Amino acid sequence: MNKLLADRFEGQLGKGSMIRKMFEIGLALKEKNGEDSVCDFSIGNPDVPPPAEVKKAMHDLADKADQPFAFGYMAAAGYPWLLKQMAEFYSKEQGIKVEPGEIFIATGAAGSLSSVFRATLNPGDEVLGLKPYFGEYDAFMRNTETAYVGIPLKADFTLDMPAIEKAINKKTRIFLINSPHNPTGKIFNRGELEELVKVLRKKSDEFGRPILLLADEPYRALVYGDEEVPSVLPMYEWSVVVGSFAKNISLPGERVGYVICCPNMPDKAGFMQGIAQATRIMGYVNAPAVGQQLLKTLLDKKVDLNIYARRREAMAKALKDAGYEFVMPGGAFYFFPKAPIADDIKFVEEVLAKYGVLGVAGTAFGMPGYFRLSFCVSEEVIKRSAPGFKKAMEDAKKMK
Ligand SMILES: Cc1ncc(COP(=O)(O)O)c(C=O)c1O
Known part of the structure; x- marks a missing residue:
């Protein structure tokens, strides 16, 4: 008599709570030892302010707010004028001519992924991807009664091609890649992606149906140094890119993202209709009108990358000085160092947190033995955390 929730939520409510738990540990520590006693690297909520043009765009928008339909419904795919602008912009960015009809403006990268999954997956299908991975993928899979299977990256966080090839099976419908990668900050290079495409072609032939290559790119603009983020669209006709404006211009709460379908995809019209249908049945209707209108002058803008770059250097120094093993992130705003004891949860929650330094155990990303630090x-704060990292390392050495 007291149960209202659907069966599929049984046992799921506590999932994804590891980041939340760190947040609560942080609150308790702050209350006990004061605001400045905590260095919180647990959450990836971009704190670098949006580019100055956002404020100007907001003012311009406010001036038109008294017009009829200023924020009315629009076509499901988004404002036609914005789709046109995006087609021009993404043709350059992705290195292939994209038409407005091959883009769908959705509610963030998360909403974009959900629409692609909803449109292409049958219950029982499998999405293959990387491990570690953005934990929300599991939640999206539950929406479609499918499974996410992560293939561990190699120790240097490059793709393990033999393992990927071995893992693809007749249930594999999508290969999901995320670059720059959450939680490692890794950018997968052209050679790796070309190799991946080769394997996907081979396996698609073997199983008699195409395997979609889905590139999740919300961190595309956050790259340090001159590393290239290669596009999969010119490489493989069965490919789709999703992204958003959450990180590149610090508008995560405004929930605007996009799906770009490969211009060479056979039956791309059917795919785009599927995305529209999926978006409608999930009740999103269309992406936020305010966010879309802001983008008019913002497509080619990004946050001040120098701020993140300086933090990346500061974090690398703090970790290196304390003796942690890590791969320098090429993009995004995360480090994924090795935990100095095997039990990553214990290290993060009991050892590191004791010194007011908060991260998230690798287990939350499907990869025990590591931990994630977000430099948002x-x-x-990063410099202040250095002694804490050192003391935690000293403690860990005694625990071995
Ligand atoms: C890998 C990855 N994909 C997708 C998302 C969702 O992004 P958005 O806020 O644009 O929905 C995130 C957000 O953190 C992410 O890290």
Whole structure:
């Protein structure tokens, strides 16, 4: 008599709570030892302010707010004028001519992924991807009664091609790649992606149906140094890119993202209709009108990358000085160092947190033995965390 929730939510409510738990540990520590006692690297909520043009665009928008339909419904795929602008912009970015009809403006990268999954997956299908991975993928899979299977990256966080090839089976419908990668910050290079495409072609032939290559790119603009983020669209006709404006211009709450279908995809019209249908049945209707209108002058803008770059250097120094093993992230705003004891949860929650330094155990990303640090905090906080990292390492050495 007291149960209202659907069966599929049984046992799921506690999932994804590891980041939340760190947040609560942080609150308790702050209350006990004061605001400045905590260096919180647990959450990836971009704190670098949006580019100055956002404020100007907001003012311009406010001036038109008294017009009829200023924020009315629009076509499901988004404002036609914005789709046109995006087609021009993404043709350059992705290195292939994209038409407005091959783009769908959706509610963030998360909404974009959900629409692609909803449109292409049958219950029982499998989405193959990487491990570690963005934990929300599991939640999206539950929506479609499918499974996410992550293939571990190699120790240097490059793709393990033999393992990927071995894992593809007749249930594999999508290969999901995310670059720059959450949680490692890794950018997968052209050679790796070409190799991946080769394997996908071979396996698609073997199983008699195409395997979609889905590139999740919300961190595309956050790249340090001159590393290229190769596009999969010119490489493989069965490919789709999703992205958003959450990180590149710090608008995560505004929930605007996009799906770009490979212009060479056979039956691309059917795919795009499927995305529209999926978006409608999930009740999203269309992406937020305000966010879309802001983008008019913002497509080619990005946050001040120098801020993130300085933090990346500061974090690398703090970790290196304390003796942690890590791969320098090429993009995004995360480090994924090795935990100095095997039990990553214990290390993060009991050892590191004791010194007011908060991260998230690798287990939350399907990869025990590591931990994630997000540098969405000021350089000053990163520098302040250095002694904590050192003491935690000293403690860990005694625990071995
Ligand atoms: C890998 C990855 N994909 C998708 C998303 C969702 O992005 P959005 O806020 O644009 O929905 C995130 C957000 O953190 C992410 O890390």
